[in-house]
Amino acid sequence: MSFSDITGNGRIKKILVKALQRGRMPNSLLFSGPQGVGKIDMAYVVAKALNCLDREDDACETCSSCVAINKGVFPDVMRLAPVKSVLKIDQMRILKEAAYLKPMIGRKRVFIVDPAEAMSREASNSLLKILEEPPLFSHIILITSNPFVILPTVKSRCQFLSFSPVSRDDIVRCLIEHDLAEEKARILSLLVRGNLKQAMNMDWEEVRSQREKTWQLFLTFLHREPQASFFKEFSARSRDAAEEEMRPTLELLASFSRDLILIKENADPGLLFNPDFESPLRDEAASIRTGQVLALLDRVEEWLLTLQRNMNIKLFMSSIIVDAMESHNV
Numbered sequence: 001m002s003f004s005d006i007t008g009n010g011r012i013k014k015i016l017v018k019a020l021q022r023g024r025m026p027n028s029l030l031f032s033g034p035q036g037v038g039k040i041d042m043a044y045v046v047a048k049a050l051n052c053l054d055r056e057d058d059a060c061e062t063c064s065s066c067v068a069i070n071k072g073v074f075p076d077v078m079r080l081a082p083v084k085s086v087l088k089i090d091q092m093r094i095l096k097e098a099a100y101l102k103p104m105i106g107r108k109r110v111f112i113v114d115p116a117e118a119m120s121r122e123a124s125n126s127l128l129k130i131l132e133e134p135p136l137f138s139h140i141i142l143i144t145s146n147p148f149v150i151l152p153t154v155k156s157r158c159q160f161l162s163f164s165p166v167s168r169d170d171i172v173r174c175l176i177e178h179d180l181a182e183e184k185a186r187i188l189s190l191l192v193r194g195n196l197k198q199a200m201n202m203d204w205e206e207v208r209s210q211r212e213k214t215w216q217l218f219l220t221f222l223h224r225e226p227q228a229s230f231f232k233e234f235s236a237r238s239r240d241a242a243e244e245e246m247r248p249t250l251e252l253l254a255s256f257s258r259d260l261i262l263i264k265e266n267a268d269p270g271l272l273f274n275p276d277f278e279s280p281l282r283d284e285a286a287s288i289r290t291g292q293v294l295a296l297l298d299r300v301e302e303w304l305l306t307l308q309r310n311m312n313i314k315l316f317m318s319s320i321i322v323d324a325m326e327s328h329n330v
């Protein structure tokens with residue numbers, strides 16, 4: 001994989017390419033951003049470009065260095081991963097000892113620490129000195145999707161690069177390149193909130209059945225039918241599991257509501273988030289007032305915001321039920 005194979009985050013690519021061309025790649029880097037947007041891939045391209053035998057500002061992918069790094073057998077590129085979810089001080093000791101030794105076969109040593117938030121406090125503190133004054137031939141790339149838990153003393157010693165979610169258009173393009181039909185690609189891109197990796201790993205059949213289930217739930221909201229069994233199902237789960245499933249469900253509910261509004265407003269069908277539901281959406285549009293759908297969309301968006309806050313899942317569910325009952329009186 002070279003820079004051109006990474007979808008999205010063009011601004012960061014430009015910064016890194018320029019740094020490589022000038023021979024001024026910072027020795028301490030912190031790649032921060034949501035999961036699945038290519039931070040690790042970017043770190044490996046940097047590691048390859050710093051050691052590539054043919055190119056200075058990218059990975060050629062064919063020289064012996066690039067090939068060995070891709071296989072994970074290049075001695076100067078090391079990835080440190082947590083053991084039982086913690087990156088320990090002993091692992092940092094290994095990093096530091098290696099970082100002060102000249103590269104064995106490459107031009108630069110590169111250490112990729114992923115995820116950096118798994119570093120214990122002692123492990124973080126033990127890195128401060130080397131992050132502050134790294135040997136010129138060693139680069140440390142910390143990767144995180146949760147920059148708020150990285151110690152400020154660590155952050156301030158690194159060049160901080162903030163990755164963005166991958167845009168929907170980029171995700172669609174990438175999925176189509178991987179042989180997914182355009183309509184399916186558009187639907188998946190809606191569900192993953194910029195997480196390209198998740199989009200690439202999704203199983204279409206599973207997505208299809210989840211959307212069918214949510215469509216039925218959407219109908220109960222529209223027709224003011226009880227949703228008790230649905231909420232009961234969620235209330236019985238742990239907060240994390242409930243949130244993980246609740247969020248896509250709410251996002252789908254919002255997308256069905258938006259589509260219904262688009263149809264009520266006679267918008268171009270090409271704008272629909274759920275083009276495969278166009279016919280049932282049209283059936284519903286015939287009997288529902290726009291105001292009712294707008295009220296439902298408002299509520300769903302409010303629930304999504306509430307879900308982001310760290311609140312008890314049972315309380316959250318009962319607040320949704322009360323809200324849903326009130327919406328029936330709109």
Ligand SMILES: [Zn+2]
Nearest residue numbers: 052060063066
């Ligand atoms: Zn190469």
